[in-house]
Amino acid sequence: MSFQDKSIQCSDCSATFTFSAEDQEFFRSKGYTNEPKRCMECRQARKAERSGGGYGSQRQMFPATCGECGKNTEVPFQPRGEKPVYCSDCFRKVRPSR
Numbered sequence: 001m002s003f004q005d006k007s008i009q010c011s012d013c014s015a016t017f018t019f020s021a022e023d024q025e026f027f028r029s030k031g032y033t034n035e036p037k038r039c040m041e042c043r044q045a046r047k048a049e050r051s052g053g054g055y056g057s058q059r060q061m062f063p064a065t066c067g068e069c070g071k072n073t074e075v076p077f078q079p080r081g082e083k084p085v086y087c088s089d090c091f092r093k094v095r096p097s098r
Contacts, residue, residue, distance in 0.1 A: 059076050
């Protein structure tokens with residue numbers, strides 16, 4: 001199947017961008033059936049937003065008390081109290097790398 005470059009309007013910023021024949025082949029090889037709705041800049045911005053800001057940004061940390069040693073620590077998730085939370089030292093002891 002022969003692909004040709006297509007012009008598409010970005011659903012976020014309304015800029016027109018080119019969906020190249022090469023990109024179309026890549027999408028097909030990955031099994032994607034829909035064309036992109038956003039230009040590359042808007043896709044990257046959306047991805048960074050979903051992943052907490054992308055490269056160079058600080059991940060939000062939450063205070064916690066280690067369930068093993070009792071030391072105050074910070075973890076990258078909101079502890080709910082349902083399961084024990086461990087400091088990095090105790091986490092390595094409880095769950096050694098595989």
